[in-house]
Amino acid sequence: MKRISLFLAALLVAGCSAGSTASAPRDPNAITIGFSAEPANFDFTRTDGTAIPQALLYNVYEGLVKLDENGQVKPLLAESWRVSPDRLSYEFSLRANASFSNGSPFTADNVKFSIERVKTTWGISQKSKMDVVSRVEVLAPTKVRVTLSRPSNNWLFDMTTRVGAMFSPDGVADLPNNPVGTGPYDVAARNRGSSITLKANPRYWGPKPAYETVYLRYFKDSTALNNALLSNGIDVVSAVAAPDSMPQFENDTRFNVTQGITNGEVVLSFNGRKAPLNDVRVRRALTQGIDRRVLLDTAWAGRGELIGSMVPRTDPWYTDLTGVNAYNPENAKKLLAEAGQQNLNLRLRIPNLPYAVTSAQVVKSELNKIGVGVSIEPLDFPAVWLKSVFTEHDFDMSIIQHVEPRDITTFGNTKYYWGYDSPKVRRLLAEGDRGSPEQQVTAMREVAATLADDAAACWLFLFPNLIAAKKKVGGLPLNQISEAFDLTILRRAGS
């Protein structure tokens, strides 16, 4: 009985803890930013996906280094670092005045603790990025040396991602609910299903962020997200996922818009494990059969860039490869005939996400024109898509946005879902990682060109970074190429 009355009492105060969200715009020191994917919890060490680092990295958690919007590795908790001539050891000098939000100071011991914890405790795929580390030595409270088992250019870059986040031994007890980092913000409240509230961390070592309070609000529906800004409910749309609505913001004097790039390659992936897609002629035919300009113009309102391989413009080894396997429907038909595949029917199993659903319809229409039948099967994302396409490889083609920085390396992983197996690419990737930065650029260029020529996948377009915001918000990032939505660069307009 007591339980029942408690239950009733809880109901009557109805959703008291669920989502208080609307009061943000009245506070001049607060800003409300709308996102589409909500974090399931705050623990990116054990929960996969992009939503958690998007909210927490650089804002609540910091690493030794960070990635700026031009793709450069910049100091963060490390003031500087020295790489040994054999490129096997990295000596970092740390900031002396940084501390965690629970009061513990940040020292070299935390670096050792955090890096080793990735190898021992983390439960997500990215933990393998730390495999190359063989030893972490604390030289002094602000000096730490990391030794690698082989030279790796990727390692320092990877330290800008979530695996590089610094933790405190007394702050990891309840990571899913209570994140403790050194960043400029601290999680103040969370309303499942609607919002997260960040408050400025008074102990922060760096400059005070422009906004004292940040409300991160989540809208599963892209139109609802747009409408929230149009009706003055929020201040920023972090990523406009309905690109045809951009003119609504551009033609309204209340808003600023930016259009840059992300490192999200929207890929039409081929299942290279089985016939007929293990035949390079078929893959080339499919690639040449799709007019990617038409696809970008219709599916994504022409916003975004065409890419010919798995490299965004911000990577140092970018070259324009859109000419490789360019649109040529006549040649595509010829290639299919050569391969003896005139009556091809393929299953296009896609996540039920806006960009995939729209792109798939264009892919189908285009491939029908070269005589290839396509059946589109939208799968619930993430659960079903991850299970049947990504894990069980039950697909012919799929469409997914690959958002991890420098994910071109996945083509060296023969177990990855696209089942691409090229000894040449694997060798070049290893050479690039081991070699000098110049050698890396040369090797990676060749990797990109090989993938394009092999039609290892069909790169539909590079996802644009579309931000719409109230005029009062300044410092909006042009490009979005790190895993984080970096709140520290936001300014108040005119200041």
Added chain:
Amino acid sequence: MTLAVRRSSSPSLWVGLGLVGLVVVTALASFLWTPHDPTLVDAAQRLRGPGTDYVFGTDKFGRDLFSQVMVGARTTLFVGVVAVGVAALIGTPLGVFAAMAPKWLGEFVMRVNDLVLAFPALLLAIVFGAVFGADTLTAMIAIGIASVPSFARIARSGALGVMSTEYVLAARSAGRSRTAIAVRHVLPNIAGLVIVQSSVSFAIAVLSEAALSFLGFGTRPPTPSWGRMLQESQELLAVEPRLALVPGVAIAIAVLGFNLLGDGLRDRYDPRLEVRR
């Protein structure tokens, strides 16, 4: 008992028939001819306004809206036929059985029936979509199952009425089997009620498909469906309201048509009205 034919013409009936006829003719015509291929993407014709070439204009893929509406009518009818078919074919015999079976058994059947009623159509369709994969057929079978109870109830109460008439009592005393009575006397006499319920359920199925497609649990792209057209129109609503208007009006016509048809038929067939007015 004879079916009471109350009034030879009711405006609901004729308007309903007209609207439903429009949907049916459109759907049938789409098999023979559409002005354009409704799934063909054509960047050059993107977001064209209404004109002579494209009656309702084109969508963001450059696909002809009118052709999509035409083929969408097929989807709508398919949806209704499957859902109502499942519901009527299970529900009607079940209701008749419950009326003719021993009292305890009939009671039990109706209790189970009530239990199914507690699973709302949309909820069932979402769960079915999750279990068996989201597409039109799964959704409609779910909607159909959720509509079984209303058919069973109607059929049972109709059958109970028929069972107490003198000629059925006579037939029973003459030793006719229950099955024979059900087929010869009960089913023909409740047919009107079942048809009325079918029309109403059809409207509900059309609305449900629209809602499910809107949520992404319904018709798969690129098969034209009015519900999905609505969903796709959302981001352009402020700029191109016609993209939402066209499928919205189409849905309203179909639902209105089937509801009016149901009302009109009820006026003709429902014996209760005969007593009442």
Added chain:
Amino acid sequence: MTVQILRRALIFVVSALVASVAVFGLLAVLPGDPAQVALGVSATPELLAKTRQEFGIDRPLATQYFEWIGGVFSGDFGNSYVTREPIGPQLVDRLGVTMWLVGAGMLVALLIALPAGVFAAVRHRRASGSVISGLSQLGVAVPGFVAAIILVQVFAVQLRWLPAGGWTPPIVDPLDFLSGLLLPALSLGLVQGAVLTRYVRSSVIDVLREDYLRTARAKGLTPYRALLRHGLRNASVPVVTVLGLQLATLLIGAVVIERVFVIPGLGSMLLDAVSNRDLLTVQGIVLVLVLAVLLVNFVVDVLYTVLNPRLRQAS
């Protein structure tokens, strides 16, 4: 009458138990391994096995069912596979939000249907009555989410009078709460109001034909006064029944409306849980929704017994 009500209560309890088995059974066959989903893309087989054990999904189905339903009785719906947090408190919170929405939607529906239905009934032979009937037919034909999209476009995006979505609990800010509730409640209530108008109309027409009302009107009362004095109770019997059925419809209609308005209620929780294959959460939500419908039906049955004079006399 007491016997009647007790019988209904018994049926309710048995139905609820059977429904719980059905919900469990239906979701036990859901494809997608919860352990795989929780661990993400590169889970090792050992880690998977360990997680399955942690979730308890490696045990026989019957054991799982009894443990689950036993927990539900004490308000423990288990821990979510995705967030690994208890589901019960979330459910209560979300149900609270949805109940506000459904309650407000019902209020809108009644505010439309009662006056419109009575008016249409009293004037059912005149043009003005037919117009109301026609409008209600049209209202029934418009899907609720279409109404929602239009309302948002007009009142939030164009006029900017009301928020386009979101949720403020009443305690935090009553004004924000109300302004945020208005559009969703209208979207839900307009369509249901149209449905309800038709029932109110037909039951009022029935009552108007009764002898006692004819007598009352012969004595010089206007039709509205006559209805108010003598007819409302009788007209309310079928309306209450329909109202009960509509509560169930509203509860499910809220799923779609919550999506359009980004309201953190039971519906958005359900859709999220489905796309995450958060099986145990889906199970809990479906059970709560089905129980709510059963409970409403039970209450309607009881009210029907109490309100209906003929049934009262019979007992």
